[in-house]
Amino acid sequence: MEAVRKVASLWRLHVLVLAFTIAAELVGIVKIPIGIGAILLLPLLYSFVLGLLANPNITALGRKFIGSDEVKAATPLIVIAIMPFIAKFGTTIGPAIDKIISAGPALLAQEIGNLGTIILAFPIAVLVLRMGREAIGATFSIAREPNIAIIADRYTLKSKEGAGVLGVYVVGTLAGTFIFAVMASVLATAGILDVRALAMACGVGSGSMMAACTGALTNAVPSMEDEIVALAGASNLLTYATGLYVGLFIALPMVNWAYRILRGSEDEGASGTDGAAKPATNKQEG
Incomplete structure (x- = not known):
């Protein structure tokens, strides 16, 4: 009651x-x-x-x-609201399993794109925006829930890295769905890239972003709706399965190494090195 x-x-x-x-x-x-x-x-x-x-x-x-x-x-209602959409993947991935298997190498290779945030965003964050170690948390991934868990475990969310990953998470939650939907619709209607490649790109590990992206693609190419949803769902599932390990064992060490290269000894009170958090940086005044 x-x-x-x-x-x-x-x-x-x-x-x-x-x-x-x-x-x-x-x-x-x-x-x-x-x-x-x-x-x-x-x-x-x-x-x-x-x-x-x-x-x-x-x-x-x-x-x-x-x-x-x-x-x-x-x-927390976004998780509940997205469940019917996630459940639909189970009914589309199965019948389209042959097409998913045929796209296997491409589907696996596109997971390398998860490292694109380091290549594109990290230099801008450090060299242009002059960010400190916040750049590590902000750019080692697209900052969804598994990535927040990695930073929370390695540095705590009170650290500079924690501030970076939470900042990107908030921005992604507020603007990610809009950006994904616009990008997907423009690229699909422009005919620059194969729709199947765009469908795989929808699966970045975010249910809401994937929903917006696949929605735009299916409205642009309604004849391929089942294939788009199946490929996006499989890609999203792979991202969840492999993204955590890629972020933990490849992306985070890589961005820490890049930070040392670009900033040298200028560490602005680093909260740790390669995931070893220093207790002193996690203390809060008051």
């Missing part, structure tokens, strides 16, 4: 979610032609924007309707 009363007390949250869903579905898919293709605006994106506007930590308007209790209740 206590759980029922608690859910009932969050009626504002439920009403807003229902209203946002109805509004987004009524708008439907909007196609914006651009030079090389088209941007597909999906209902998920409208819900995302409306959710931002209702966030009490972002807008004053949101604080009039949503309180801290609703925010705490909404945070």
Whole structure:
């Protein structure tokens, strides 16, 4: 009964979610032609924007309707909301197993792309933005839950590395779905890359980003919907299975090595070396 009363007390949250869903579905898919293709605006994106506007930590308007209790209740619901979508993979991966096996080498090789954050983002973070060891946590991965666990275990989330990974996690949660949906729709309609390659690229280890990415691809190429969902699901599963080990044994040592090369002895109070956290850096004043 206590759980029922608690859910009932969050009626504002439920009403807003229902209203946002109805509004987004009524708008439907909007196609914006651009030079090389088209941007597909999906209902998920409208819900995302409306959710931002209702966030009490972002807008004053949101604080009039949503309180801290609703925010705490909404945070873990993304996992529950994405479960039906994840379950659908089980029904699509099986029938398409032959196509997945035929794409095997490509599917495995694309996991190397997880190291792209180090190659692209790390030099900018250190040399341009002049970040300290926050850059290690921010750029050794795309900063989803398994990657946060690695940093928490090696350095703790109170360290500079912890601040970096949490910062990227928040930004990815807020903007990742929008960016993925726009990129997928543009590339799919431009015809630059094979749709199957784009489908595999959707599986980066984030359920919400994958949902947005596959949604854009299936709307751009509806005839390949089952194959897109199957390849994206298999890729996402592989990322979860291998991403933790790639991050722990390859990416994190690599980014620590690169940091020493670029910064030399200028370590700005490093919280550890190659995962060995120093207790002194984890103390909090007050």
